[in-house]
Amino acid sequence: MADLFTVTAPLLIRRPDGRQHVAAEIFRHPHGVVYFELFWNLRDPEQSVHVVTGTFKGDGPWKIGDTVIRVLGCHGTDGDLARQFDEWRMYRAQHTDTYPERPFIEAIARRHGAAI
Incomplete structure (x- = not known):
């Protein structure tokens, strides 16, 4: 089973309402995941x-409730998101000098319930 939290490829998150995001950061949450959109x-x-909660299933693609997480496809598959x-x-x-440092990112994730 592929561990969602050790995958180094970019991850696409498709929400039940059809919205799709590429995760800039992703963290474990007691009931799912916390993820940060690109340019967050x-x-x-x-x-x-965002916090996604629900039963965790799969080994890539992964499903948490009705949200699907998978590796981002190439420009031919996920063109707009791959460009983003x-x-x-x-x-x-x-x-590199202005992007928030890891402790700051983790503090935001913890505020959203991440299990760090």
Whole structure:
């Protein structure tokens, strides 16, 4: 079984309402996961950090309740989201000095109930 929290490939999260996000950060939660959208640090974390709860199933793709998490496909499969992820990687490379440090990220995740 692939461990969702050790996968190094970008992860796509598809919510039951059809919204899709690529996870910039993902953490265990006692009842599911906490994930951060791409460019979360440029927006209000209350809008860009999400908690997904439900029964955890699968070994990739994974399902938590009615939310599906899978590895992001290539430009031919998930074109728009793959481009967003490319922009995110470029942004991170260019802003290493201003991207929040790990303790700050973990503190936000804990505020959302992450089990860190």
